[in-house]
Amino acid sequence: MIAAKYKDMLGAKSVIRELSEYATARGKEIGYENVFDYSLGNPSVPAPEKFRQAMVDLLEKCDPMALHGYSPSLGITSVKEKVAESLNKRFNMNYTYKHIFMTAGAAGAISHAVRAITVPGDEVLTFAPFFPEYHPYIDLSGAVLKVVPPNTETFQINFERFEDMLNENVMAVLINTPNNPSGIVYTKETLEKLAEIMTKRSEEYGHDIYLISDEPYREIVFADVEDIYVSKVYDNTISCYSYSKSLSIPGERIGYIAVNPSCSDAETIVNMCGQISRGIGHNCPSSIIQLAVAEVLYETSDLSVYETNMNLLYKELTDLGFTCVKPGGTFYIFPKALEEDAKIFCQKAKNYDLILVPGDSFGCPGYFRMAYCIDTEKVERSLAALRKFVEAEYR
Amino acid sequence: MIAAKYKDMLGAKSVIRELSEYATARGKEIGYENVFDYSLGNPSVPAPEKFRQAMVDLLEKCDPMALHGYSPSLGITSVKEKVAESLNKRFNMNYTYKHIFMTAGAAGAISHAVRAITVPGDEVLTFAPFFPEYHPYIDLSGAVLKVVPPNTETFQINFERFEDMLNENVMAVLINTPNNPSGIVYTKETLEKLAEIMTKRSEEYGHDIYLISDEPYREIVFADVEDIYVSKVYDNTISCYSYSKSLSIPGERIGYIAVNPSCSDAETIVNMCGQISRGIGHNCPSSIIQLAVAEVLYETSDLSVYETNMNLLYKELTDLGFTCVKPGGTFYIFPKALEEDAKIFCQKAKNYDLILVPGDSFGCPGYFRMAYCIDTEKVERSLAALRKFVEAEYR
CATH class of the missing domain: 3.90.1150.10 (Aspartate Aminotransferase, domain 1)
Structure with a gap:
């Protein structure tokens, strides 16, 4: 039918x-x-020219069977090790490759994350203004996206309405900072208050509330704006990254999930992502693209x-x-x-x-x-x- | 949760x-x-060396923004036109780009096809011996995979058991020829009998029964074996192809769906695939890989x-x-x-x-x-x- x-x-x-x-x-x-x-x-x-050069080098120097062969179902380990290392250096985190899952951009990352931590009928809250593709990512997983109305003064979070809308069916909160469409970067105060409320409600409801942090614009932060790594502020954070904007390669569909090592069930969530991929026929991103971005982790356009x-x-x-x-x-x-x-x-x-x-x-x-x-x-x-x-x- | x-x-x-x-x-x-x-x-x-060369040429000659930019949500039109043309030449079909949807290999193709033509609870029949990943592809879509026992004499289809198991809840039949794991290629007689039964039962039940044809081994057929293009035999066929085996690039995750132009709702199914992709966060395969395979459509390893x-x-x-x-x-x-x-x-x-x-x-x-x-x-x-x-x- x-x-x-x-x-x-x-x-x-x-x-x-x-x-x-x-x-x-x-x-x-x-x-x-x-x-x-x-x-x-x-x-x-x-x-960046270095990305092009990394691709050409791989094509010229690698055994094609290794280069174009199947990735392990959780992504290429050496790539994930390098991603973890780069995040640890930049943000003073303690990821290992076991906390990283390579995805088809942030879209793939969010879609995997929501399937791992919700069951159909669970609620996911996000904050207006928000990227409209969140609807298909969340709704077609079976979870229900609910939108907290905006604080139009600042486009930071409308905490009053957030606290009203939080309830025991909410399993995840989805944020996007720097934000599409407002361009706003959440302040330290915003993130700390968000974390405080989520921690309190998690205790009250007796279950974790995960923070899904959609970060494709992480590298595009302007002068004098304080740039907070979201996962530093709240342990139960699943960071969803894409190289689409930082490397200007949106068509190559490459990004990752990084689960905070202190997150509840951190390694289980990563392992579950491999199973979710089987169900949606996704498997890993292109192997040569995984290997190429691993060579330019400290570059941007x-x-x-x-x-x-x-x-x-x-x-x-x-x-x-x-x-x-x-x-x-x-x-x-x-x-x-x-x-x-x-x-x-x-x-x-x-x-x-x-x-x-x-x-x-x-x-x-x-x-x-x-x-x-x-x-x-x-x-x-x-x-x-x-x-x-x-x-x-x-x- | x-x-x-x-x-x-x-x-x-x-x-x-x-x-x-x-x-x-x-x-x-x-x-x-x-x-x-x-x-x-x-x-x-x-x-093939020509695949490597096609990749290097794209990296050296194309504007990087066009090369690595977003694909249209249904895949790159010029790539789909070339795929359609190559199938028409080889198999005397009449596909246009509107019947082609680029996917992350045959896994992505099957997962999209089953979501387009079934709703949760619908049955999909396949034939033992079968590729065990069919279970996650089908079961996690909400449809139910049922397995027709094998004909161990020939590993062609056990039609007696097939006719027993066909019922009005069956919306699709999933075949794989040349077959993993038996290595068997379905004969013309097998395919024609399959088509005849499916046509009869479609009429009897008053709804289409689609044939999902999983064809990653299409190019690996041995001497003196007649090689039938499945879609020639049954109009309501969705062919699921992968370049993983023919070009030895399984890690690059590239393939396509080709919906027979005479299939019921052919163009609608392709358009729906774009919507299914949004829901699973898949979008298109890597753009450079799409463009590279389009240059080597007549090549194999x-x-x-x-x-x-x-x-x-x-x-x-x-x-x-x-x-x-x-x-x-x-x-x-x-x-x-x-x-x-x-x-x-x-x-x-x-x-x-x-x-x-x-x-x-x-x-x-x-x-x-x-x-x-x-x-x-x-x-x-x-x-x-x-x-x-x-x-x-x-x-």
Whole structure:
């Protein structure tokens, strides 16, 4: 029987993807350089040359049978050892390879984590604004994603509503800092308060509440912003990492789960991930990609462009009167729209070839996202369009 | 809550993996060249040089942002076009890119296919002897795998038992030809009879019964064996392919689903696969690997060694009095053990450093599997060990 739950999803097209397709079509009409496409979170800087060189070296120097052979079901041990070592050095942790599981990006990591620590019907809480793909990752595992409304003053956590919504069916809390779409980095105070509440409620309910920390933007943190490694703050943390943004290789589908060694059932969770993979036919990520990232663990693409772009946009947006929390990282900014319905606001912006994404699908109506992973030269040219749009429509 | 269904799987270690680990440990004692390790189905010939060259060319000539960027959610269109074209040329089909979905090997393909065409509780029938990983692929999707007992005379299909077990809850039939573990290739008669029965029962039950055709060994067919493209025989076929064996790149996790254009809901099934991927956090296979295989669609590794090995083993086994159906392809042979309990038989063989896998986990007790994807020189040396074992224990 054709599975209705997947068939029904076909109707609900992603707003982001629709806008991106519109931008491409419009680009064919007027030249893509004239479309200010802020829709997609695709890295705009190339992978480091060292990554390319690592790939070529592997292809030229390794025995092809070893290079392209099956990974062990939990990932290549030497790769996991290097990942653990790099995290220990940078964040003063004590991971071993037994706490690392290689995944197809953060998507694969979250999907494995939620299957390991929930059973169907369990609740997972996340905080608006949030990445809309959390819905398929969580909901199709059988768990239920519930969204805590935003604190729109700061885009830190709305603790009042969080405490209301926490209940004994909540087995995991899913956070994303630096955050897509707000660009906000959770402060030390936010993370410590989150940990304190989760610890207290775990004791009260008599079961662990795990923290799933989605960290694809971990390396994109701007000047003067304190960057906390989430797992340092709360033992029951499963860190979900992706190399998509830091190395600009989103198509290669590579990341990992790192389970805090002090987490309850830490090694069991990693071992269970191997079994979850069997069930979803996933197995390991590509072996050559695993081996290549292990050679460039201390490298990133030149990520400085994102901060340059943010500063340009933030200044122009605030000059134009937008309410806007200054991003601490990522390549997103999330201002308040100039009219109540951000969908209408973004629709009007298209007339100025500004492609903006309404905040509704991020759980935050009335706001809009700009993904400024585009050339700085284009950001600069877009500022006049932005000014023209605001002056024509809202003055 | 730690998910018991995955935790419980940790206890049940794979027999094949245990034997392979034993072989590795024994190799450390006496030298691996002295262990006749017939346990694992790992290709023993390198990937074609053209594959390596295609990878290097992509790394040297492509814009890294295009090369390593996100694939569209249904796979890279140009890759799918080339896959469709190659299948059309070889098998006189009429696929377009809309019928192709790129997957993480045949495992990913089967896991997507079963989720598209079944709902939890639906039955999937397969035929013993069968690849034991079908259990996690099917069972963890929520569907129920039921195994039709073998026809041990020929290892073709036991149609009598198949017709008994078919019922209106069966939504899919899963076949694997050339077959792991028997090495048998289904004849034209077998496939036509299968199609006839499935067509009749589909009409009787008033719903489609899909054929999931697992084809990782499609390119390993021996001389004088007629090689039928399954989808030619039955319209409602979803072909699940992997490049793991044909290109000797199992670690790269690349394959595809090809849905027969005349299949019911063909394009819908492909589109649903994109939604299924979101739910399991899988997305597409590595983009560079997709692009590289598209350059070598008409290449294979030098697969001739498998037929050489098969002939050596088949002759020795039959000379020694084993009952054994001659393989038509793959790199497996599946003789009858010389005592009732194949587990005891394989245990005794270890004393002669022969690593054989009992047929029990393939749904065929009393038989054993030899994976002869090893050097021919080692196969030759193993024959004396095999003779010594049989003469000492069973004469």
